[in-house]
Amino acid sequence: MITVLAGGVGAARLLAGLIQVVDPAELTAVVNTGDDLVLHGLEISPDLDTVTYTLAGAIDPERGWGLAGESWQAMESLRRFGGDAWFNLGDRDLGTHLYRTTRRREGATLSEVTAEITAAWGLGLRLLPVTDDPLQTRVTVETDGEIGFQEYFVQRQHSVAVSAVRFDGAATAAPAAGVLDAIASSGRVVIAPSNPIVSIGPLLAVPGVRDAVVARRDDVVAVSPIVAGAALKGPADRLMTELGHEASVVGVARIYAELAGTLIIDEADAELADAVEAEGVRCVVAPTIMSSPQRSAALARVVLESGVRS
């Protein structure tokens, strides 16, 4: 069994690699819900949907989010009224949110709805939201004070300086059923190449999760989302710098040192391998840029082969 701590795009691509090289039934992804939002009355879970759509082969490959072949009639109509259309919701994507919202209002947990949605897409792996309780990543930005994650990430296109990140609700959230057990009982725990602060951070903020990962440190392999000092996508590098971390694989190693026995870094950072190991983390150098399904599968193989206790 393999458990992957997952954010959005980077995690989705690594999972797409893993399902090529292991039986999906062996895989559990524990997914960030700190980015979730209620918009226009609809319950939206961006990371869960990105992972689902990617693994279903339905993601839009250009945008990296939402569905391929999407139409945008609802948003165009919303704009007619001057409505808030900064968070783009495609028409087909809306079907997912309509379903999730209805089921939640009927009393289903996010875990239950997620299982129904992944089953409808025919996915073989298990997707677990890290928690079924409210969890909201809140970001303090210079210009506006504390705002929601999507207001920062999408509305302001993560172009404003961040002075603090907080996971509202985390203190009282419980891990979703199966989360702690998956971490405890998997042969391999993987920290996906997601934003350490705002994608993996919320997972670790849910009581019990961090301790469960720490307890498995020797079997935990992290993949650096930072390559040559920059995030492949999103603001991980700037966020790390703004919050006092070094935006490098060494900075990633320091953040994860207590959690992961092994860190996989890209070949572009090979000269930093010793510096990573100086943080007490075994370092594996490999191609980590998942620009094709083949490269995702290759990285998945490295993940599975790395850091096995000898």
Next chain:
Amino acid sequence: MITVLAGGVGAARLLAGLIQVVDPAELTAVVNTGDDLVLHGLEISPDLDTVTYTLAGAIDPERGWGLAGESWQAMESLRRFGGDAWFNLGDRDLGTHLYRTTRRREGATLSEVTAEITAAWGLGLRLLPVTDDPLQTRVTVETDGEIGFQEYFVQRQHSVAVSAVRFDGAATAAPAAGVLDAIASSGRVVIAPSNPIVSIGPLLAVPGVRDAVVARRDDVVAVSPIVAGAALKGPADRLMTELGHEASVVGVARIYAELAGTLIIDEADAELADAVEAEGVRCVVAPTIMSSPQRSAALARVVLESGVRS
């Protein structure tokens, strides 16, 4: 000034006639909200939208509801998950519901949102929901007990026998701002050819509305929704019969006798004019079937010319 008590399709067509023959700024429509529902977390106001879309020239002429040139991607996606898709929501139509839901969650009243939506469509008349408070038409059917109006009307295609109709929330609902004043101060009050029980009924159930109409009886003109013993659209005839009324223009005259000094009936019912007048209601015979904009305008002229106090 003219005030029209309005349900959905029939009222929308009469209003489309009226705006051809009078300055829309002279017109207020007080619209039924008893059919409103929250579905998938979205606030849906079918009668308000039918009137708006019709007057905007955007209604689908075949279906009689929803927008012309509509696409259905969100519903198709919802069906993938086995979601409740009995209430069809087109993609462009969804934009309206997203906007309304967001604005309501921001604290705007339904009146305010409705004014924004009609302004965005460039409509010149004033559309008022009868109330900004919760009002729900509930229907007791043989098969399932008491259900919501749309469960009866759309989900069961009004094909089950009804034993009772109730307007939940009516007792504590207040008329929306402007409603009572519009009825009191208009030269003409029109009861549109809408279902007397489930379209006009909810309006009259809001405290103060019925009394306001009764006070204007001499200036109130109703248009019969029953032609030759049948409803042109929907279940008005069957509902009237099931609830102990006669499904005829005479039955309509009895329901409205206290409210309307004049009833316009279709030429097909000309032989019932005396029976209508026997109910104490002046009867005007005219073509009432609004199968074209020209016929709507012609009926609007009859409405304006009928029942003027001599």
